Amino acid sequence: LVRLRSRLARSQSSLGRGLLTVLARERLTEDDWEEIEETLLAADVGVAATTEIVERLRTQAMVLATASGEELRALLVRELTAVLGPDLDRSLAVDRHDGRPGVVLVVGVNGAGKTTTVGKIARVLVGDGRSVVLGAADTFRAAAADQLETWGERVGVLTVRGREGADPASVAFEAARTGVEAEVDTVVVDTAGRLHTKSGLMDELGKIKRVVEKQSPVTEVLLVLDATTGQNGVIQARVFTEAVDVTGIVLTKLDGTAKGGIVISVQRELGIPVKLIGLGEGADDLAPFEAEEFAEGLVG
Numbered sequence: 001l002v003r004l005r006s007r008l009a010r011s012q013s014s015l016g017r018g019l020l021t022v023l024a025r026e027r028l029t030e031d032d033w034e035e036i037e038e039t040l041l042a043a044d045v046g047v048a049a050t051t052e053i054v055e056r057l058r059t060q061a062m063v064l065a066t067a068s069g070e071e072l073r074a075l076l077v078r079e080l081t082a083v084l085g086p087d088l089d090r091s092l093a094v095d096r097h098d099g100r101p102g103v104v105l106v107v108g109v110n111g112a113g114k115t116t117t118v119g120k121i122a123r124v125l126v127g128d129g130r131s132v133v134l135g136a137a138d139t140f141r142a143a144a145a146d147q148l149e150t151w152g153e154r155v156g157v158l159t160v161r162g163r164e165g166a167d168p169a170s171v172a173f174e175a176a177r178t179g180v181e182a183e184v185d186t187v188v189v190d191t192a193g194r195l196h197t198k199s200g201l202m203d204e205l206g207k208i209k210r211v212v213e214k215q216s217p218v219t220e221v222l223l224v225l226d227a228t229t230g231q232n233g234v235i236q237a238r239v240f241t242e243a244v245d246v247t248g249i250v251l252t253k254l255d256g257t258a259k260g261g262i263v264i265s266v267q268r269e270l271g272i273p274v275k276l277i278g279l280g281e282g283a284d285d286l287a288p289f290e291a292e293e294f295a296e297g298l299v300g
């Protein structure tokens with residue numbers, strides 16, 4: 001796994017030099033505070049969280065009167081960590097349950113990075129010594145199953161796929177059945193992300209979950225969101241959280257955005273912990289989310 005903090009600090013996600021320069025000023029003026037606020041907003045931290053963070057920072061700076069830039073930076077990291085929820089349970093439920101594999105459903109709109117994330121997760125699980133089966137339940141694009149199978153081969157795990165246009169739930173069921181028979185630890189299922197009708201999506205995801213659970217318990221439903229879509233992504237995300245009980249969020253493409261603060265908006269607005277983040281297209285570009293490390297990387 002990548003070292004999150006240094007990777008973030010080097011990526012565009014970092015709030016960077018500008019903010020640090022402001023914090024290092026002798027006495028912070030009203031304009032300086034506004035600049036800090038604008039930097040946080042520009043990074044998609046969101047209005048409510050930004051207001052909260054800046055207010056608390058100002059109060060503490062006032063109490064400290066002579067706070068140095070380094071002290072203010074540390075305070076900012078602490079406030080960001082606090083709004084990120086340092087105590088949220090971000091562990092992945094991937095282990096066997098009642099003698100059956102744990103099933104991880106991966107949902108999200110097309111292009112968010114679902115298939116890539118399934119491949120990366122499989123890599124991490126195999127690296128941890130777990131046995132894994134993949135399910136290619138995105139049957140609407142033949143390329144999606146091919147792409148997943150390639151990941152499976154790369155990681156060394158079996159991919160269960162159906163015909164193009166097959167019922168996604170039947171492929172998911174088949175993947176779970178294969179996992180039960182092979183007595184693997186975890187089955188990870190890639191789903192289709194069409195969003196043409198909300199009720200269609202709800203029906204489909206609900207059906208996949210119900211059908212899979214006839215074989216093996218769904219222990220985790222991960223919603224994959226593209227960090228570069230900003231607030232728009234949050235609105236889309238809500239459709240998924242209404243369709244199925246999402247247990248964790250994977251925020252992808254954080255390597256390609258200056259809006260790393262989206263993590264804060266997403267968590268606050270959806271009330272679901274960010275568990276993993278994607279920092280590139282490669283197999284090892286997935287990191288467990290850790291609030292303080294992320295806040296450090298974000299501040300730069």
Ligand code: GDP
Binds near residue numbers: 110116278279
């Ligand atoms: P899906 O349609 O949701 O299954 O999305 P894919 O897994 O096919 O990913 C869409 C594109 O995003 C591909 O080109 C991936 O390589 C790319 N991608 C996925 N995750 C990341 C990430 O964390 N960072 C970057 N830079 N690209 C990513």
